[in-house]
Amino acid sequence: DAKTTQPPSMDCAEGRAANLPCNHSTISGNEYVYWYRQIHSQGPQYIIHGLKNNETNEMASLIITEDRKSSTLILPHATLRDTAVYYCIVRPTTSGTYKYIFGTGTRLKVLA
């Protein structure tokens, strides 16, 4: 079973920041938070991952709460091409099964 909870859908105006929340209240100490997105009819695309510090790359920022029970993916200036399903995943990276368990994700629609 997925270990994360995400809202099923969100809308965002083009040019505005898109903030996608994820709840992972049962996260373990060795589990990282990963974000992927899937644009229609394509394979999922890696966005970002983090353990407990906030992370930023050219695509997005990841904000993880101090207790690590939730996180937010931020797309700073959403474009129409960011319309996709966004998946938040927690998985161990130092031991265990390593496998990704995808939930149902958040369908983000960027509006012109």
Next chain:
Amino acid sequence: KAGVTQTPRYLIKTRGQQVTLSCSPISGHRSVSWYQQTPGQGLQFLFEYFSETQRNKGNFPGRFSGRQFSNSRSEMNVSTLELGDSALYLCASSKDRGLSEQYFGPGTRLTVT
């Protein structure tokens, strides 16, 4: 750098037949995972191979099998196809297990009639 490639991209088979799908990972990547995606069940993990050994397996029947070759290329096989096997089959590669992110291929769209 070439991405993950999957062949064929589209396939139509009849119930009872078997099918083999192929995945070539990104050069230097040693881990290959397979996923099944359907509208009803979403993205479901099938199995993971690393160094030619299956390391993880999802909750799928034994009709689903796979293997990995010494060059990290991987194949998955589905025997005795059922209508419910119609899906998008995705392959993903990563450098190692653990922290490495996965890079997905475009998928193989399998239709079982």
